[in-house]
Amino acid sequence: MSERSYYIIIDGEKCAVSFKVYKAYQKFENKMKYSEKRRHLPRVTIDGESGKITVRNSPEISLEHLMSKEIQFPDTQSPGVESYIENKIILEDAIEQLEDDEKEFIDLHYFQGFSIPALSEMFEYFPVKTYRKRNKILCKLNKILSE
Helix, strand or coil: CCCCCEEEEECCEEEEECHHHHHHHHHHHHHHHHHHHHHCCCEEEECCCCCCEEEECCCCCCHHHHHHCCCCCCCCCCCHHHHHHHHHHHHHHHHHCCCHHHHHHHHHHHHCCCCHHHHHHHHCCCHHHHHHHHHHHHHHHHHHHHC
16 A cells, blocks of 8 residues: 655645655644634624623734734744755656656656556556556665665
8 A cells, every 4th residue: 555645835836745744834834824714703702791792803913912922933944844855856866767657657646646546547557567566666766765
């Protein structure tokens, strides 16, 4: 069974990343979305004695206000980004050393997201042959990267 691939969008480009980088990025994105959504929610208060409901639009919250509350912001310049970029360059160089049909297979499967069954139909292979082809290419990449 193949390992799941994880991607994030950096400057409009889809980039493959490790699970750890993906989770950190998603956590940051979710925090930012939640903060943005919460900023624009109306405030609802209910008077306990009279039962009167009051709805007010929430004011814009300034960065200074948030910092005075000692809210922690995620680090967008984490050291993992540099190593990710280095690994991406190394992987791209290794892929360039593959045969054209192997490059096409890697591109279709890992970058365009075609499944093994879809690739089997596309190349008119039995699924078992497609899995073997993928494994052979991955072993070749591993050997190139180990040199």
